[in-house]
Amino acid sequence: MNLETSYIFKSKRLGFRNWKESDIPKMAKISGDAEIMRFFPAVATFEQTKEFVFRMQKMFEERHYCYFAVEELKSKKFIGFIGLCFQDYEAQFTPCTDIGWRLDKKFWNKGYATEGAKRCLEYAFQVLELEKIIATAPKINEPSISVMKKIGMQKKLEFKHFKLKDFPKIEECVCYEIQQ
Ligand SMILES: CC(C)(COP(=O)(O)OP(=O)(O)OC[C@H]1O[C@@H](n2cnc3c(N)ncnc32)[C@H](O)[C@@H]1OP(=O)(O)O)[C@@H](O)C(=O)NCCC(=O)NCCS
DSSP states (O other): OOOOOOOSEEOSSEEEEOOOTTHHHHHHHHHTOTTTTTTSSSOOOHHHHHHHHHHHHHHHHHHSOOEEEEEETTTTEEEEEEEEEEEOSSSTTOSEEEEEEEEOGGGOSSSHHHHHHHHHHHIIIIISOOSEEEEEEETTOHHHHHHHHHTTOEEEEEEEOGGGTTOHHHHEEEEEEEEO
């Protein structure tokens, strides 16, 4: 029996795949961590993570992309998500496809987010043939904005995120963009 995980694509050190039910508790631990979620209004509950995973599985079926479940190839460990997500919330740059990332803090500072995001852009432009990808983050989320810059995205605008209007520290956001 072949127990090798089938990835949608790989980068040098990471494998990208659709979500499995067994990822839910692992992602819930990541999204339930106050340090990892310090630029969000709140940590996510187990139920919210379950809904997130189901939403990503559905998006993958419909669009052939989602925020992918990511594994470290050498250990086969699930490390979080990096990927693409269709967005239609109220903003001047939506509807659009964005790129995003959330990794277990044990896997920060290894260059994984940047390596994975570059690989996802390749998939977006060469396989999906999307024309433009955007990324957003609160202005104070420097680690995330640094990834945007390192993968070649350019700052397009600053905006107040309507979903964050009750959270003044993170309401002011930036939108970066990269074209095919
Ligand atoms: C945003 C996030 C994914 C960034 O992760 P990260 O590990 O800091 O990002 P990178 O992959 O760019 O790695 C950064 C560092 O790894 C180091 N590094 C170590 N080994 C490396 C290697 N082989 N190759 C490249 N960089 C390496 C580099 O020094 C780099 O830092 P530098 O660019 O300042 O030199 C992470 O902070 C996170 O999950 N945050 C919580 C969720 C979140 O805020 N998401 C975004 C919402 S908008």
